[in-house]
Amino acid sequence: MEKMNYKTKQQDLLLSCFKAMRNRHFTAEDVRAYFLKKNIPIGIATIYRQMEKFVSAGTVQKYFLGEQNAACFEYSGDDCHKEVSHFHLKCENCGKLIHLECHDLEKLGSHLMAEHGFTLDPFRTVFYGLCQNCGAAARI
Amino acid sequence: MEKMNYKTKQQDLLLSCFKAMRNRHFTAEDVRAYFLKKNIPIGIATIYRQMEKFVSAGTVQKYFLGEQNAACFEYSGDDCHKEVSHFHLKCENCGKLIHLECHDLEKLGSHLMAEHGFTLDPFRTVFYGLCQNCGAAARI
DNA sequence: CTAAGTGCAAAATGTTTGCATACTT
DNA sequence: AAGTATGCAAACATTTTGCACTTAG
Numbered sequence: 001m002e003k004m005n006y007k008t009k010q011q012d013l014l015l016s017c018f019k020a021m022r023n024r025h026f027t028a029e030d031v032r033a034y035f036l037k038k039n040i041p042i043g044i045a046t047i048y049r050q051m052e053k054f055v056s057a058g059t060v061q062k063y064f065l066g067e068q069n070a071a072c073f074e075y076s077g078d079d080c081h082k083e084v085s086h087f088h089l090k091c092e093n094c095g096k097l098i099h100l101e102c103h104d105l106e107k108l109g110s111h112l113m114a115e116h117g118f119t120l121d122p123f124r125t126v127f128y129g130l131c132q133n134c135g136a137a138a139r140i
Numbered sequence: 141m142e143k144m145n146y147k148t149k150q151q152d153l154l155l156s157c158f159k160a161m162r163n164r165h166f167t168a169e170d171v172r173a174y175f176l177k178k179n180i181p182i183g184i185a186t187i188y189r190q191m192e193k194f195v196s197a198g199t200v201q202k203y204f205l206g207e208q209n210a211a212c213f214e215y216s217g218d219d220c221h222k223e224v225s226h227f228h229l230k231c232e233n234c235g236k237l238i239h240l241e242c243h244d245l246e247k248l249g250s251h252l253m254a255e256h257g258f259t260l261d262p263f264r265t266v267f268y269g270l271c272q273n274c275g276a277a278a279r280i
Numbered sequence: 281c282t283a284a285g286t287g288c289a290a291a292a293t294g295t296t297t298g299c300a301t302a303c304t305t
Numbered sequence: 306a307a308g309t310a311t312g313c314a315a316a317c318a319t320t321t322t323g324c325a326c327t328t329a330g
Contacts, residue, residue, distance in 0.1 A: 011310095029294080045295090069293075111245075116242070117275065118269055119278075124268040125268045126266070129261040131258060138259075143283095146283080146330070148286080182286090183288070
């Protein structure tokens with residue numbers, strides 16, 4: 001008795017927005033602003049409700065960065081380069097978000113699985129710390 | 141011209157609360173509830189303002205778990221066992237938060253530093269994924 | 281006495297929900 | 306027609322802020 005999903009204009013609009021924001025992260029508010037600028041009316045409730053569906057479908061990833069208390073989203077559709085698992089590094093000092101693609105980090109997933117039975121979700125996981133610049137500054 | 145910090149009764153109260161919650165994570169609301177139950181009046185604004193100071197001082201760590209949209213805190217004072225860097229694993233399915241102490245994971249920090257110049261903050265970083273139970277269930 | 285902290289209530293966010301209306305199938 | 310989605314406004318939840326008052330130094 002699973003719920004059916006109707007195809008709507010708003011869904012397509014959102015998808016086009018995600019693609020425009022490809023490889024960047026964005027909040028619900030960013031999406032609203034995107035359409036506001038284009039003079040396309042779309043309700044904030046619709047954005048939130050559709051986001052939830054896109055997340056369930058795996059089209060969009062959701063995670064929290066903390067600084068604002070807004071959820072962040074990132075498009076992860078099929079036409080997105082995601083061969084290499086990509087991680088997020090977030091600088092706690094300057095706030096920069098670094099997208100890191102590193103094969104070595106895949107070992108991390110293997111380790112967590114082998115030793116701790118934990119299936120890592122690399123997309124959603126955010127590494128907090130200090131970026132190169134801020135770390136260097138802190139060490140002076 | 142740095143700012144002086146006065147010692148107040150509320151600070152001590154908060155500290156005692158943190159110690160009572162040692163090795164558990166809690167939200168601002170949890171702190172308020174803790175004092176409410178003890179019939180100790182303390183303003184929510186004070187809690188938030190003091191939290192900020194404790195976080196700056198490193199007495200308390202702050203991070204986001206996402207499910208509720210509330211910040212989570214965890215006491216990390218000197219009288220806390222933190223010899224081994226401890227990580228948080230958060231199950232995206234059942235919501236369980238696992239405290240993981242693992243020496244092997246310290247290599248992760250070394251790798252991020254050596255290869256990417258990034259200083260990892262293990263306390264704040266949360267690994268998302270599926271715990272043993274939920275992961276096994278998903279693989280059936 | 282002065283700087284800093286407190287508590288309240290109000291405002292500012294960010295997100296969810298109820299409900300009448302509109303769109304999909 | 307039946308079921309789902311939309312948009313608005315209201316409700317909620319979390320956090321921040323302005324201001325008069327108290328407290329620590």
